[in-house]
Each structure stands twice: as structure tokens, then as C-alpha cells.
Amino acid sequence: MSLGTKRLGKELTKIQKTLPPGITLVKADDLQEWLLDIQVLDQNPIYAGETYRLKFRFGKQYPIEPPEVVFTKQENRPIPMHPHIYSNGIICLDLLGSSGWSPVQNVESVCMSIQSMLTGNTKNHRPEGDADFVSTNKARPKDIEFYYHDNEV
Amino acid sequence: MAADKAFDDIADSTDWLTTPLPGLAAVEAALRCQICKDFYNTPMLTSCNHTFCSMCIRRALAADAKCSLCRSVQEVSKLRSNWAMEEAVLAFVKTRADLLDLARKPPTVLTVEVPVAATSSSPAKRLRSSARKSKTRGAELTSEMARQEASFPVPSHHSVPAPDQTYNDGLVACPICLERMKEVQVDRHIDSSCPGAPRELPTQPPKQKFTSNTSNQRNGFQVLSTSAPAPPKPERLPTLSYSMLKDAALRKKLADLGIPANGTRQILEKRHQEWITIWNANCDSLHPKRKSELLQELEVWEKTLGARAPTSSRSIHLGEQIKDKGFDHAAWSAKHDSSFQDLVASARKTRAQALQKANQNQPTTETPSPPHSTGASTTTPAAAAPSSASPSRMDVDQQAPLSMVQPPTNPGSAAAPSYEYTTPCMPDRSYAMSELPHPPPLEAAAALDRSRNGASEPS
Numbered sequence: 001m002s003l004g005t006k007r008l009g010k011e012l013t014k015i016q017k018t019l020p021p022g023i024t025l026v027k028a029d030d031l032q033e034w035l036l037d038i039q040v041l042d043q044n045p046i047y048a049g050e051t052y053r054l055k056f057r058f059g060k061q062y063p064i065e066p067p068e069v070v071f072t073k074q075e076n077r078p079i080p081m082h083p084h085i086y087s088n089g090i091i092c093l094d095l096l097g098s099s100g101w102s103p104v105q106n107v108e109s110v111c112m113s114i115q116s117m118l119t120g121n122t123k124n125h126r127p128e129g130d131a132d133f134v135s136t137n138k139a140r141p142k143d144i145e146f147y148y149h150d151n152e153v
Numbered sequence: 154m155a156a157d158k159a160f161d162d163i164a165d166s167t168d169w170l171t172t173p174l175p176g177l178a179a180v181e182a183a184l185r186c187q188i189c190k191d192f193y194n195t196p197m198l199t200s201c202n203h204t205f206c207s208m209c210i211r212r213a214l215a216a217d218a219k220c221s222l223c224r225s226v227q228e229v230s231k232l233r234s235n236w237a238m239e240e241a242v243l244a245f246v247k248t249r250a251d252l253l254d255l256a257r258k259p260p261t262v263l264t265v266e267v268p269v270a271a272t273s274s275s276p277a278k279r280l281r282s283s284a285r286k287s288k289t290r291g292a293e294l295t296s297e298m299a300r301q302e303a304s305f306p307v308p309s310h311h312s313v314p315a316p317d318q319t320y321n322d323g324l325v326a327c328p329i330c331l332e333r334m335k336e337v338q339v340d341r342h343i344d345s346s347c348p349g350a351p352r353e354l355p356t357q358p359p360k361q362k363f364t365s366n367t368s369n370q371r372n373g374f375q376v377l378s379t380s381a382p383a384p385p386k387p388e389r390l391p392t393l394s395y396s397m398l399k400d401a402a403l404r405k406k407l408a409d410l411g412i413p414a415n416g417t418r419q420i421l422e423k424r425h426q427e428w429i430t431i432w433n434a435n436c437d438s439l440h441p442k443r444k445s446e447l448l449q450e451l452e453v454w455e456k457t458l459g460a461r462a463p464t465s466s467r468s469i470h471l472g473e474q475i476k477d478k479g480f481d482h483a484a485w486s487a488k489h490d491s492s493f494q495d496l497v498a499s500a501r502k503t504r505a506q507a508l509q510k511a512n513q514n515q516p517t518t519e520t521p522s523p524p525h526s527t528g529a530s531t532t533t534p535a536a537a538a539p540s541s542a543s544p545s546r547m548d549v550d551q552q553a554p555l556s557m558v559q560p561p562t563n564p565g566s567a568a569a570p571s572y573e574y575t576t577p578c579m580p581d582r583s584y585a586m587s588e589l590p591h592p593p594p595l596e597a598a599a600a601l602d603r604s605r606n607g608a609s610e611p612s
Contacts (some may be wrong), residue, residue, distance in 0.1 A: 003189060003212070005457075010190040013163045018170070060458050063188060064216045102221045103213050104187040138488045 004062045053077040066101035088134045172256035195438045196235040201225045207434035416460040
């Protein structure tokens with residue numbers, strides 16, 4: 001059993017028992033890919049009443065390396081509107097990049113970060129150049145070098 | 154779910170939440186490493202005073218030389234053992250199962266002490282009585298722990314020099330150089346002035362003082378002193394700067410260390426790095442394992458993450474020129490496919506043009522060599538390329554680099570690599586975790602709770 005397997009096993013047992021409000025475990029049949037639903041619990045009009053589905057994919061180096069986390073679109077599970085979330089579900093969050101990641105983060109903390117990222121948002125639009133990015137990007141989320149330049153959002 | 158069952162038996166701090174002693178969840182969480190979420194195994198202190206398992210922090214620092222909790226810059230060489238933590242963990246782990254059993258057991262034994270019948274119908278009463286019961290049970294627990302503590306053989310380091318009558322001077326021997334000094338001085342001596350080898354042989358070799366109760370004697374120098382006469386304490390391995398080493402030299406290093414020296418360059422480096430991690434973590438340990446056990450650990454690594462790892466890692470190692478460890482070849486070739494096609498096409502075009510030119514310039518001189526002229530006149534560049542190798546070597550040398558230098562001129566190609574794609578994003582300070590000193594989600598959660606409470610009040 002490698003470090004990653006053991007660690008994911010522990011995380012799984014934990015989140016099967018308790019998860020913070022607004023976060024539910026949907027599917028975790030193996031230790032490669034998990035699905036979780038998140039809701040924004042305050043009255044933010046952009047997200048009220050919606051549930052969003054997050055897909056986690058864990059590499060073999062997890063938790064030394066970050067998991068791949070994207071929103072996936074399904075019936076009743078749209079991609080949330082946010083200036084850092086592309087319409088294909090890719091999330092631009094430094095925490096998920098190799099520079100912002102730390103091995104003490106876990107699935108629960110990532111979900112909560114994304115939840116709070118939505119909670120604090122007031123802008124109901126996609127990132128600049130969304131259509132262009134969505135149509136041209138073929139790289140994995142962790143290989144995309146996001147260029148962080150707007151301080152306001 | 155298939156995965157649930159496999160991990161049913163995984164102990165976790167949340168086990169306590171359902172017992173009458175939920176406070177122990179925090180106790181247990183404090184004894185667990187934040188990286189592997191397991192109990193600390195050879196805990197090490199960083200210079201920023203955070204504690205991790207030796208293996209965990211060594212692996213994390215190899216990937217990124219920063220503390221995983223506070224992101225301050227850290228060096229592997231600055232790690233220090235946290236033996237007090239190790240002692241606490243060992244003691245807790247030893248008694249954990251019993252504690253948990255006791256906490257989970259329905260409080261039947263104690264019904265005698267509670268005058269109100271446990272079967273009382275009123276829920277309020279039941280609550281009160283169970284509260285009282287848990288209180289008495291807590292007391293029972295404490296006294297039980299006290300009893301156990303009292304029955305422990307006292308870990309007396311004062312008795313250590315006693316069996317050796319020659320040294321009945323209240324001093325102890327440094328486990329390494331055997332110099333005699335006060336107990337309290339030993340740690341500092343080892344860290345600073347110890348020469349690293351016995352200065353002079355004592356008149357009597359130190360006796361093996363440890364028998365069955367060794368496990369209770371957890372003071373570092375005592376345990377060390379047992380191993381001093383036997384195998385020498387293993388020395389930590391230095392890190393190598395791989396870029397300074399040629400393949401052969403690196404292979405020799407690996408062979409000298411007694412670990413497999415096969416595989417690609419990338420695997421050699423990763424294997425060496427892993428071995429250093431395993432080896433040095435073992436050096437940190439109070440009870441170092443034998444090398445054969447370490448080699449087994451390396452073997453496990455080899456199967457899960459190393460050369461013999463399943464899945465597509467093999468394709469990764471084929472592209473050695475791309476040094477990035479997690480390089481995604483499929484995406485890379487898919488993305489640049491059109492660029493590659495353009496390059497190939499333009500190379501063929503210039504090749505064909507060069508051949509045509511060569512044929513036009515020297516139509517008469519070339520005629521004596523029929524095989525070449527036929528080859529050069531063919532319209533398929535692929536066929537032209539090999540046949541032209543001998544007659545117009547100069548052309549090849551001049552033309553080929555040119556076509557390589559030219560960027561794909563096709564305007565419609567997706568040549569602009571998307572890794573340079575600039576996306577309008579900025580890490581929002583409100584949820585950028587990098588600057589927070591502690592597991593930030595807690596703070597985020599607290600903030601969230603506050604905002605939720607504020608928002609939910611009206612309803």
C-alpha cells in the first residue's frame with residue numbers, strides 16, 4: 001500500500017462519516033476518482049437552490065501532488081457561474097496548482113475552499129476568453145499555467 | 154460501495170465522536186501527521202516547529218522545499234527528532250483499542266452506582282443518568298489509567314549505570330564516543346562535540362542492559378546505548394545534484410548503495426531520491442530497521458510508483474527529454490499534432506524545392522549518375538529524401554535546419570501552445586490558502602459558519 005492509498009482510505013472513512021454542511025459524497029468506488037456534490041448555503045442569488053458536482057481525480061503521488069478537481073456537468077448539475085470557473089468545469093484556483101497545493105490539504109478542505117470561493121462571489125459571469133479557452137484547451141487542468149492577474153475578484 | 158468495506162477497519166480520530174468521550178477525537182487528531190493522516194511515525198520537527206512523520210516531510214520537501222503547513226522554506230538537514238511526540242503516540246496507540254472498547258461499551262457495570270434505573274422511561278431522566286454514568290465512567294477510566302500507570306515498570310534511567318559497578322559515579326556514557334558525562338549533557342554532547350567514534354575503549358565494554366521492558370525505556374540515549382556496541386548507527390545519505398552526474402556515474406552510485414541500478418535516467422533519479430528518503434527516515438527512527446527491510450520498502454515503491462508501476466507511466470519515461478515528471482504525452486501530441494504536421498509538410502516542401510533546384514543547376518553533371526536523378530525527380534518527398542542523401546549532402550545540411558527553424562506559417566494551425574494561454578485569473582486572497590499559518594480550511598469554515606449564521610437568522 002503506497003502512501004496515497006492509505007491516506008485516501010483514511011480520508012474516505014472520515015468523509016463517509018462526517019462532512020461539513022452543503023458537501024455530500026456521491027461516489028467513491030475506488031481510490032482514483034470521487035464525485036462530491038456541493039451547495040452554496042447562504043442566500044447568494046447566483047447559486048441559490050443549485051447543486052454542483054465536483055470530480056476529484058487522484059494521481060499516484062497524492063497527497064504530495066494535488067488532485068485534479070473539476071466541475072462536471074450533468075442533468076441538474078450545472079457548472080457554476082464564476083469568473084474563475086470555465087464553462088467546461090475547469091477551476092482556476094491556486095490551491096489546486098502545484099504552487100498553491102500543500103499535502104496537508106485534503107478532499108474536504110478543497111471542497112470547502114471551492115464552496116467559500118462561490119459564497120464570496122458577486123460576479124455572474126465566466127472568465128474572460130472562456131469560449132476560446134474551452135474550444136482550444138486539450139491539456140489536463142494541472143498542466144494549464146493559469147495567469148493570475150486580476151486582483152479584484 | 155466496494156471501497157467502504159476495505160477501509161472499515163481504518164482507525165480514525167472520528168471514531169471517538171460517537172462515544173461519550175468525543176474530546177478524545179481532538180487528542181487523537183493531535184497525534185496524527187497532517188500529511189499521511191496516520192499516527193506519527195518517527196515524528197520530526199521542522200525549524201518552523203511543525204511536526205510530521207520523517208518519511209512524509211522528507212518526501213514533501215523533496216517535491217517542494219517548503220513546510221507543508223506554513224510554507225516557510227525548510228531544509229531536510231534542519232529536521233530534528235520529536236521524541237516526546239513519539240512517546241506520546243506509542244503510549245496512546247498501545248492503549249487506544251482498550252480505551253475505545255471501554256468508551257463504546259454500554260455502561261452496564263455501573264448501573265449499581267446509579268440509583269435511577271437505566272431503563273427509566275423518561276428521555277430526560279435517561280439523559281441525566283447517562284450523563285452521570287459517563288461521568289463516573291470517566292472517573293473509572295482515570296483510576297484505571299492510574300492503576301495501569303502504577304503497574305508499569307518504572308522507566309528508570311538511574312538504574313542504567315548501576316549494573317556496571319566500575320562506573321558507579323552517577324554519570325552515563327555517551328552512546329557513541331563512550332565518554333562519561335552527566336545524563337543531561339548527553340543530548341547536547343551528541344549534537345555538538347561528540348567525535349562520532351569511541352575516543353578510547355573503556356576498561357569494560359558496556360553491558361547489554363536491556364531485556365523485556367526495553368519498550369518502556371524511551372529516553373533517547375538509553376535506547377541508543379543499546380545499539381552502540383552492536384551495529385554502528387547508520388549514517389544519513391547526502392542528496393545528489395543529479396544534473397552534475399552522468400548516467401554511468403549515477404548507476405555506479407546506485408550500485409554502491411546496493412539498490413537496483415537499472416532503468417531509465419528518470420527512474421534512476423527517482424529511485425535514488427526514494428532510497429534517500431527511506432534511508433534517512435530510518436536513520437531518524439529510534440529503532441532503525443535492517444537494510445533488507447528497507448530494500449523491501451523500496452521494492453514496494455518500485456511496484457507502485459517506480460519502474461514497475463502499472464498503468465501508462467512507461468510511456469512517460471519514453472519521453473525523457475521532457476523532464477517534467479507528470480508530463481501528459483497524449484495531450485501534448487494531440488495539441489501539437491497540427492504543428493507537427495505543418496513542420497513535416499514544410500520540411501518536405503523545402504526538400505523537394507532544394508532537389509528541384511539542384512537538378513536545374515546541374516542537369517548535365519548529374520546525368521552520369523542515373524539512380525540519383527530518378528530518385529530526385531520523383532514527386533513524393535518521402536521517397537526523395539533517402540535517395541538524395543549521397544548526391545546533395547550539402548543541400549540536406551543547409552536546408553534541413555532552415556525548415557526546422559521556420560515556425561509553422563500556417564495561420565489556421567493551433568500552433569500557439571495553450572500552456573501560454575493567459576487566463577484572467579488571480580488567486581483570490583479570501584481563499585488563497587498559501588499565507589495562512591495553519592490548516593486554513595478551519596478558518597474558512599469558521600468564516601463560513603459566521604456568514605451562515607448571520608444569513609440564517611431571519612428565517
